[in-house]
Amino acid sequence: xxxxxxxxxxxxxxxxxxxxxxxxxxxxxxxxxxxxxxxxxxxxxxxxxxxxxxxxxxxxxxxxxxxxxxxxxxxxxxxxxxxxxxxxxxxxxxxxxxxxxxxxxxxxxxxxxxxxxxxxxxxxxxxxxxxxxxxxxxxxxxxxxxxxxxxxxxxxxxxxxxxxxxxxxxxxxxxxxxxxxxxxxxxxxxxxxxxxxxxxxxxxxxxxxxxxxxxxxxxxxxxxxxxxxxxxxxxxxxxxxxxxxxxxxxxxxxxxxxxxxxxxxxxxxxxxxxxxxxxxxxxxxxxxxxxxxxxxxxxxxxxx
Amino acid sequence: xxxxxxxxxxxxxxxxxxxxxxxxxxxxxxxxxxxxxxxxxxxxxxxxxxxxxxxxxxxxxxxxxxxxxxxxxxxxxxxxxxxxxxxxxxxxxxxxxxxxxxxxxxxxxxxxxxxxxxxxxxxxxxxxxxxxxxxxxxxxxxxxxxxxxxxxxxxxxxxxxxxxxxxxxxxxxxxxxxxxxxxxxxxxxxxxxxxxxxxxxxxxxxxxxxxxxxxxxxxxxxxxxxxxxxxxxxxxxxxxxxxxxxxxxxxxxxxxxxxxxxxxxxxxxxxxxxxxxx
Numbered sequence: 001x002x003x004x005x006x007x008x009x010x011x012x013x014x015x016x017x018x019x020x021x022x023x024x025x026x027x028x029x030x031x032x033x034x035x036x037x038x039x040x041x042x043x044x045x046x047x048x049x050x051x052x053x054x055x056x057x058x059x060x061x062x063x064x065x066x067x068x069x070x071x072x073x074x075x076x077x078x079x080x081x082x083x084x085x086x087x088x089x090x091x092x093x094x095x096x097x098x099x100x101x102x103x104x105x106x107x108x109x110x111x112x113x114x115x116x117x118x119x120x121x122x123x124x125x126x127x128x129x130x131x132x133x134x135x136x137x138x139x140x141x142x143x144x145x146x147x148x149x150x151x152x153x154x155x156x157x158x159x160x161x162x163x164x165x166x167x168x169x170x171x172x173x174x175x176x177x178x179x180x181x182x183x184x185x186x187x188x189x190x191x192x193x194x195x196x197x198x199x200x201x202x203x204x205x206x207x208x209x210x211x212x213x214x215x216x217x218x219x220x221x222x223x224x225x226x227x228x229x230x231x232x233x234x235x236x237x238x239x240x241x242x243x244x245x246x247x248x249x250x251x252x253x254x255x256x257x258x259x260x261x262x263x264x265x266x267x268x269x270x271x272x273x274x275x276x277x278x279x280x281x282x283x284x285x286x287x288x289x290x291x292x293x294x295x296x297x298x299x300x301x302x303x304x
Numbered sequence: 305x306x307x308x309x310x311x312x313x314x315x316x317x318x319x320x321x322x323x324x325x326x327x328x329x330x331x332x333x334x335x336x337x338x339x340x341x342x343x344x345x346x347x348x349x350x351x352x353x354x355x356x357x358x359x360x361x362x363x364x365x366x367x368x369x370x371x372x373x374x375x376x377x378x379x380x381x382x383x384x385x386x387x388x389x390x391x392x393x394x395x396x397x398x399x400x401x402x403x404x405x406x407x408x409x410x411x412x413x414x415x416x417x418x419x420x421x422x423x424x425x426x427x428x429x430x431x432x433x434x435x436x437x438x439x440x441x442x443x444x445x446x447x448x449x450x451x452x453x454x455x456x457x458x459x460x461x462x463x464x465x466x467x468x469x470x471x472x473x474x475x476x477x478x479x480x481x482x483x484x485x486x487x488x489x490x491x492x493x494x495x496x497x498x499x500x501x502x503x504x505x506x507x508x509x510x511x512x513x514x515x516x517x518x519x520x521x522x523x524x525x526x527x528x529x530x531x532x533x534x535x536x537x538x539x540x541x542x543x544x545x546x547x548x549x550x551x552x553x554x555x556x557x558x559x560x561x562x563x564x565x566x567x568x569x570x571x572x573x574x575x576x577x578x579x580x581x582x
Contacts, residue, residue, distance in 0.1 A: 048422060050418070050421060050422055050580070050581065051581060051582075052581055069426075070319070070322065070323065070326075070424045070425070070426055071319045071424070073421075073422060073423060073424040074313065074317045074319050074322055074423070074424035075313040075314060075317060075319075076313075076422075078422040078423075080415075080418065080419075080422065082415070084414060084415040084416055084418050084419040085414075085416075085419075086333075086337065086414060086416050087414060088337055088340050089336065089337065089340070093336065097332070097333045097336060098419065098423060100329050100332055100333070101322075101326075101329050101330075101333070101419075101420055101423035101424065101425055102313075102316075102317045102322060102423055102424060103317070103318055103321040103322045103325060103326075103329060104316065104317070108316070145419075149313045149316055149317050149423075150310055150311055150312055150313050150315075150316050151312075151313050152312055152313050152314065181310050182310070183310065
């Protein structure tokens with residue numbers, strides 16, 4: 001569906017995306033994971049054919065966006081980072097008018113709007129003004145709007161940023177349903193749990209480059225150990241203790257507030273620490289996550 | 305989403321149709337948005353002419369006609385002299401309202417143009433949609449204003465009906481220029497207030513609206529010459545009551561407004577496309 005080779009975007013001297021290669025296959029849920037400023041949104045805008053690239057090759061639905069931008073866009077569904085709903089129109093009018101941009105008939109839209117309102121769980125808000133909706137509802141409406149043309153690919157830029165946990169889960173559920181229907185999804189996020197929940201395959205981006213690529217499980221397998229022990233000894237003691245327990249586990253990261261120990265078995269590692277006479281204030285043994293992969297790859301956390 | 309089978313955009317969307325009618329889809333959005341303000345548009349459309357006609361047309365007019373025995377500027381009664389200028393003003397003003405704030409709304413406040421662009425409309429189509437919807441409003445405003453002027457007996461002959469299409473056309477030309485200006489605005493920044501006070505207001509006062517431009521000293525007469533309102537008013541007066549004007553000047557007025565309109569459209573088309581893809 002999407003093939004990028006050496007995809008580059010520069011603004012003057014600044015390189016936002018530095019020659020990246022990736023491809024997205026039909027029916028796949030593909031993720032771009034990285035911190036703010038990694039170049040995810042710039043990449044996203046290029047693959048939604050709304051931002052011209054500075055270099056490299058890009059094919060979307062078999063076409064070059066430089067030559068066939070409007071045609072490509074008409075077959076995509078785009079959920080931008082910031083909702084750009086029309087606040088002067090009602091909920092159902094937002095869906096209707098967006099459908100009209102694709103030249104869809106009133107008859108088609110009459111049925112489609114009902115479907116989309118049900119999908120977005122906004123049936124009882126159909127006549128509400130957009131400003132009366134909660135953040136989660138607005139986001140669902142923006143997603144519903146992007147589905148009005150039954151897009152070949154649905155591209156979502158930070159779909160759940162700024163939402164409370166409950167609203168995020170509702171949204172994930174909706175996106176999961178689309179995935180089950182075989183809709184191709186491309187998602188940018190800086191939440192590793194979101195990437196793990198939704199993406200079959202993802203690229204980890206930092207400073208405009210791809211740091212790693214693979215399924216969430218394979219990335220964790222390749223770049224981290226199965227389990228992680230998080231121990232806190234107090235911010236003034238962490239560094240000192242770290243030198244004494246550095247031989248435990250496969251690898252260690254010392255953060256300002258905690259020490260992370262990557263191990264095959266977290267419980268065993270934790271008991272080894274305690275056996276050395278080091279008693280953490282708090283301890284947590286957990287499964288390794290994409291956050292750990294990112295930390296390993298870049299030396300930084302995802303959400304700073 | 306379980307009710308119907310997912311068929312995919314290629315089965316549903318006709319890209320040739322979008323390429324052909326995209327500007328109309330953009331205009332349809334603007335019209336829908338505009339109709340949310342129909343009370344204000346109606347009040348301005350009817351209230352404005354009524355206030356002007358009563359105060360200046362009849363009030364000042366009676367005074368002038370009394371002193372000139374009904375043969376004021378151009379040898380016609382004052383209301384007849386004033387009417388084409390008022391109609392031209394309403395056309396320019398009505399179009400202006402729909403190409404200034406709506407453009408900032410589209411690019412900046414709500415970024416709705418970006419949504420339209422992401423859906424496959426081009427910058428050019430969106431710009432054309434904006435001007436089309438503005439002209440639609442002007443059709444309404446000018447027709448209503450003309451009707452009220454007619455009720456006030458401002459016109460002597462049916463020839464004055466030509467004023468409706470002419471002023472709508474001039475309104476569109478002026479609108480294209482302001483749309484181009486608006487497409488450069490990052491946010492309002494009070495620019496529209498400045499344009500209103502230092503461009504629109506002087507234009508209204510120095511364009512021969514209330515008196516012939518020839519009565520002004522040459523040092524300020526140039527304001528009228530560059531003012532779209534003066535050109536629109538001159539042509540309007542020609543059609544309303546045979547205001548003496550050479551064929552050459554008639555052509556100059558129409559050419560000036562047409563050039564303004566084309567330049568405005570050219571700049572707006574380019575700027576819309578650039579801003580949406582930046």
